[in-house]
Amino acid sequence: MASTKQTMELLAIYTLKPLSIAAIEKTLGITFKKAIEATHYAQIGEAMIAYTNFNVLTLINWTKESAQETLSSIGVINDASTINQDYPILVDSSIEKAFTIDNEKITLKELNILNLIIISHVISQSVALEVYEKKLSEYYEKSRKLIIDVSTFSIYKRNLLAKFSKQLVLIRHDMLIDLFLLDKPNILWDNENAELLYNKLASSLELKDRFDVIEYKLDSIKDDIAMIMDLTNHNHSSFLEWIIIILIMIEIVMSLMEWFGLK
DSSP: OOOOEEEEEEEEEEOSSOOOHHHHHHHHTOOOEEOSTTEEEEEETTEEEEEETTSEEEEESOOHHHHHHHHHHTTOOOSTTSOEEEEEEEEETTOSSSEEEOSSOEEESSOOHHHHHHHHHHHHHHHHHHHHHHHHHHHHHHHHHHHHHTTSOOHHHHHHHHHHHHHHHHHHHHHHHHSOTTSOOGGGGGOHHHHHHHHHHHHHTTHHHHHHHHHHHHHHHHHHHHHHHHHHHHHHHHHHHHHHHHHHHHHHHHHHHHHTTOO
């Protein structure tokens, strides 16, 4: 039997803001199905579109022209500033294993919708992680500026530190809850090949290692901000103590003036 080969392009793009599943369905005339956790998908002929809860849209087997037209129609910006990843998918029935993965492409022995869903899900996680990696770089710069500026006490600076601490808590919450990085999709437990594909692709994209680096950076920034918050609170306490001392001194002076009839 002659081997068959087919090449498909995958584009996963961060949408900046959440998209409405219903709005996409209405615009494109499709119906989404719930796939694995956090992922919805629809087939359009030989192409597939998937959308995750962490704001990543994935197009598989679309031409560049049709992909750009589709993104524009649903209000997704795709320019030089957009965070996205592309990954060629090759279907080759002649390979011995169910799949092979390298830095240049993903090769599948046979094409099935579950494999495409898993691939789109994992690469979507990689795109979302890239978003958090970029955020952390910005947070490092912001935390450095806050640390430098905290040499003098003010209520405004104290509020900035408190607000920044809240942002750090929220970003950790988003990563753990929204990205499902530490939770393997339930559907994989009953499909050995699908589980192997998920694990291999996640390992190739270094999802766990990248997550650990982000978490380490978050902890580092959090510790720095906690230390500065303690220093700020100490400065605030000292400031209040000096106000109390001054008020007491004013009260003593006024009492002495009244005692000596100078008032």
